[in-house]
Amino acid sequence: MITMNDTEKRIGLIAAAVIAVVACLPLADDGYYLSLGVNIAMYTALCTAWTLFSGPTHYISLATAAFFGIGTYAVGLGIDVLPFPLLVLIGAIVSAGVAGLVGIATLRLSGVYFVIFTLGLAELIRQLVTWWQTNFTSGVGLYVFTDFTEAHIYWMLLALAVVVYITGWLVNRSRLGFAMRIIGNDETVAGHVGIDTARAKVALFVISGAFIGIAGAILAPRFAYIEPPGAFNPILSFQVVIMALLGGTNRLWGPIVGVIPFTIVFDLVSAQFPNHTSLLMGGCFLLVVYFIPNGILGRVEGLVRRLRPARRKADVPAAASEASHAEGPA
């Protein structure tokens, strides 16, 4: 059913080996490095899920914190009555539903409307949840008691990241992925050749939102105590955007190039200079726009192309996709 050529098989084997090594981290350390590893695994899953939608469409989604919070809350509300895997599924379904509604309302329109709508979405849901909890339930906070350790969360996130990658790979070779590439290159052309552009975009946004919801659900046990401002933290949305763009969104695995250094630096800065994190974020945004518009990966690929002129011909598809990135949505 799914056929793979030799290169894909080789990449698959290498990836499996890397994941096996990375999965051993909890055996080596269960303190600072494991906690850093959880952060990196979390942002990898989130950024890759984000890129799934925003990479090909160039629409900047700031809804990450909203989906993440929905996942977290699904677990927080139901942990005493339902089994954990079912709650993760509920988180995914609710996130997907919200993504669908947002997509239907905004994805027919140009990118600006989408950015503005998603910018406040987490804040909106946070307000509604707070209002509902203060008026109809006993308190605002929720306790999440589970038997999960940091290592379990790490493994679950790693597994999620793998699933996101595989989904991305499958989408890329499906009709939907093909449609998305045409939409990303020129939406008008896509419309004229009979692609229902709005439906394709909504479908991809729903998939991406569901994965982010799952990530939120997996992380709920780590928080132990859930409150709306923590679960729907808007900074998360921006962090995901900047890490993904820093790495490069032309390839599905591009974001991880940005995730690892940014997570480490952000961790150091927020520990030592908590008031400087905004400056760091702002600096990174400007850096990406003015100096590395295609991300670190785009830079590296450009460099490789220049150093290996003999292989020019083989690299033509990459050049084409890079050119398409520069154009953005119409």
Next chain:
Amino acid sequence: MEVLITGVLLSGTYALIAMGLTLQYGVSRIMNLATGETLVAACFGAFWFYTALNVNPVLGVLLVAPLAFVLNWAIYALLLEPLVKRAKNRGQLEVDSILSTFGLMFLFQGFMLLGFGGEYFSYTFLSTAFVIMDHPFGLNRVVAFAAAVVIAGVLYLFLNHTRYGTAIRAVAVDPVSAGLVAIDVSRASAFAFALGGALTAAAGVLLSTFYTFNASMGVIFTMKALIIVIMGGVGDVRGAVLAALILGLAETAVATYLDPGLTLAATYLLFVVTLLFRPQGIFGRAPS
């Protein structure tokens, strides 16, 4: 009745913020997502002028707004114009300007956090009662509203009854044709961006007379301003004023009759209704 008047008084400030953003997005084609931070920075400016130098905030507008004008001109010339020149099409400029103004947003926020910390600030100015139709209202709110009306009126006269104002409106309608009739489009864009920043700053100064603010609340105002601009129809100053009025009334009504914690939900409801039924805005024309 009380709700109606409070809502109208609030909408004066909203209208100024939205007009600032309307000029910036409608003429310069830059979706400025740092607009809320400009507003909050102006609040801090007014606070500092008032507490340290004892400058009356209404006069403070005359100090802060020109400063914002110069600063925004510099931002446009140094950071944004290179993006306009680099962009191959409108879509790319959209993405680039969104990202770079996000960068500015975080930088402004970071500097304000360093300077003032995360605490809430406010000061007392004219906090005596002013009676309208048997209901007492804060005099500071009334004064802020009156000042907003005056500023908006001057802007309206400038845009509709002067030569340069007409040129700016021409650029808003069609930059290419405006260039053909000898309008310096790039200068008009820079001017509109700077003027928009000055209006936002003026709104911030007026807001600070009756509002408690802190360094990280800019995003909420950015949201409100963006929603007003979209509701009113991008680039339309009349639409911005009307939309600001609707939003001010809706927020006040929801806060009074339902719950103060649901104002953003009310804003969003208006936004969704606009997007679903009139994405071009109240006065906007449907794209041909």
